[in-house]
Amino acid sequence: MGNFFPRWTNWLPLKLAVGVAFIAFGVSVGVAYYFTPKYTRVGYEPTQPVPFSHKIHAGQLGLDCRYCHSFVENSSHANVPTNQTCFNCHGPGKGNIKSASPKLELVVKAHETKQPIPWVKVHKAPDYVYFNHSAHLNRGISCQSCHGQVNEMEIVKHAEPQSMGWCLDCHRNPEQKLRPLDQITNLNYKPEQLDRASFYQSLIAKGVKAGEIAETIQEGGKAASVEELVSLASLTFGKQVTQLEVGSQLKKHWQVQPPENCTSCHR
Ligand code: HEC
Ligand code: HEC
Ligand code: HEC
Ligand code: HEC
Ligand code: HEC
Structure with missing residues (x-):
């Protein structure tokens, strides 16, 4: 008797198992993401043995x-x-x-x-x-x-x-x-307290090129000096330094890439 099932069906159980595992995995991730207690802990304030302030x-x-x-x-x-x-x-x-x-x-x-x-x-x-x-x-x-x-x-x-x-x-x-x-430990820090020229100067002092900084301020932006960076940033972000202005530069030039894969937080 010839093979009743075509050849590919040999793999069917495995494919099914993998498929089910993937779905189960996806659901548990979804559940973990949406149902972990987002707000229940906020406000937890145990009484301490010494009233340390x-x-x-x-x-x-x-x-x-x-x-x-x-x-x-x-x-x-x-x-x-x-x-x-x-x-x-x-x-x-x-x-x-x-x-x-x-x-x-x-x-x-x-x-x-x-x-x-x-x-x-x-x-x-x-x-x-x-x-x-x-x-x-x-x-x-x-x-x-x-x-x-x-x-x-x-x-x-x-x-x-x-x-x-x-x-x-x-x-x-x-x-x-x-x-x-x-x-980092200045809990009253506000980006608008930063001096724009000093901020860009500090990046240049670390070896970042003015042109790259300008490109991060605004796609296609050009600048060759701290003065030009300051005027480009003022046009883009307004009079005061903003969080996005600081954050996007630091992310780019420090190459900040926080992990999102499971094993980096669950080892
Ligand atoms: C750099 C010095 C310094 C250190 C270190 C320090 N304290 Fe104090 N602490 C003070 C001062 C100054 C006051 C305010 C005193 C006042 O109200 O006139 C104070 C006040 C207090 C009070 C309130 C006292 C009262 O009767 O109002 C407590 C409780 C206290 N500290 C606990 C601690 C504990 C616990 C630590 C260690 C984790 C600590 N302190 C570390 C300087 C310090
Ligand atoms: C004089 C010493 C002292 C200084 C300065 C201090 N802390 Fe604390 N910190 C303590 C002590 C003692 C505890 C444990 C008692 C408590 O929870 O109040 C504590 C507890 C904490 C906790 C809670 C720890 C836990 O059990 O989860 C956090 C968060 C914290 N500190 C953050 C900070 C931050 C942020 C700063 C700076 C703005 C700071 N501390 C400055 C002494 C200090
Ligand atoms: C990216 C988030 C993050 C930052 C930034 C951070 N913490 Fe924490 N902190 C946590 C988490 C999460 C825990 C609980 C960690 C654990 O249980 O292992 C914690 C726990 C603590 C504890 C309790 C430690 C213990 O075992 O009792 C203290 C004290 C504390 N942090 C102080 C600080 C201070 C001071 C700073 C700034 C200098 C700081 N943290 C910055 C997230 C953070
Ligand atoms: C406010 C922002 C912020 C929060 C909140 C935060 N992280 Fe991060 N995390 C970062 C940044 C920025 C990095 C550094 C990425 C890099 O070095 O490129 C990082 C790096 C890490 C890394 C990789 C570095 C290492 O230690 O191996 C782990 C793991 C991590 N975070 C776990 C956590 C966990 C767990 C929590 C929640 C309890 C948390 N983070 C909350 C911003 C954050
Ligand atoms: C940036 C760090 C980080 C990453 C990446 C991460 N997790 Fe988590 N995960 C946490 C923290 C923190 C908790 C604890 C939450 C709590 O205590 O509320 C947690 C809890 C969980 C839980 C338990 C949920 C519960 O209800 O208690 C599961 C399951 C889980 N994670 C699966 C995953 C999977 C699967 C991935 C990859 C897709 C992943 N995590 C990626 C930080 C992370």
Whole structure:
């Protein structure tokens, strides 16, 4: 008896299996994208053992985030400071600032018992997500984009959803968030505070050609000097520096390309 089924049908079960797997995969991605809790975490604000205020320390006193979160730029993990950092100012015999205050009772006690203060975690990515702080900070993303206006918070709260869709929204359009590296921990940064001429000068100082900068300002744009760049940008973006103006230059000339493939975040 001849072959009842034509030859290609040998592959049919495999093709079907692959097809089904693809559909299942697509659906789960869709579900993950649309139904991960986008808003449920926003506002989460646990009570901390010590009423430590970022508004006082980072806002009024103007301490840089890295004074306390000292590994954030060099490590995947952002550390919470050890007691020793607090003792620099509140420790007995040192700064001694307010050390009699009841609000500092636990800090003073920590000095005697040498036990860490049991801070409650606010942000936590699931274990199956790979996240790295330094990879973002060294590429022009500010704490502000992911944690909100911490320098104005009495108690740290979850300001952004930190869901998969949220990560991807920025990965697709990083130009809406990129800023110069020296502004990463300046939570009050606004692009319109930048001096346009200095911004373009800084790109040229890094070896970018004026012609390439002009092309990024406007397709077909031409310029040979900082002055010409400034006047081209003023025509295109208006009197003040805008986010898109800064972000599109940094994205192009730093070659920023945030990953969108599954395995970069799920390793
Ligand atoms: C004087 C030290 C100090 C400075 C300066 C400081 N922080 Fe903190 N930060 C802490 C301590 C202590 C905690 C843990 C207690 C809490 O959540 O308030 C913390 C917690 C946080 C958290 C929440 C961590 C979690 O559990 O998810 C974020 C986000 C944060 N800080 C961001 C910042 C940013 C952004 C800046 C700069 C604008 C900054 N911090 C400056 C001491 C500091
Ligand atoms: C650079 C110095 C400095 C460091 C470091 C510092 N503080 Fe403070 N802290 C101050 C100053 C200044 C005040 C405001 C005092 C005032 O209100 O007059 C203050 C106020 C406080 C208060 C409120 C006290 C009250 O009675 O109103 C608490 C609580 C506190 N700090 C906790 C901490 C903790 C916890 C750390 C470590 C994570 C820390 N501080 C690190 C300088 C510092
Ligand atoms: C691109 C987004 C992003 C940026 C930028 C960012 N963070 Fe975070 N941060 C996160 C995420 C996501 C987590 C949760 C990470 C985890 O659980 O592993 C987190 C966690 C933290 C924690 C808690 C760490 C712990 O284990 O308790 C601190 C503190 C913190 N960030 C501080 C900062 C500071 C300070 C900056 C700026 C200098 C900053 N972050 C910039 C997204 C960001
Ligand atoms: C506000 C913008 C922004 C947000 C939000 C953001 N990212 Fe990124 N991400 C970037 C940029 C910019 C880069 C750097 C790309 C490059 O170096 O070319 C990056 C790079 C990465 C990388 C590759 C570098 C590395 O560490 O291997 C991973 C992984 C990553 N992000 C994961 C995440 C995850 C997970 C989240 C959400 C919890 C997140 N990102 C949220 C902007 C963002
Ligand atoms: C930029 C980083 C990033 C990329 C790229 C990414 N994910 Fe995710 N994914 C996350 C984060 C962050 C979460 C955790 C969301 C949360 O906790 O709300 C997550 C959660 C998930 C979940 C669990 C959903 C749930 O309901 O808990 C699945 C499934 C998933 N991702 C699949 C994928 C697949 C498939 C891809 C590739 C198409 C992908 N992810 C690409 C960051 C990423």
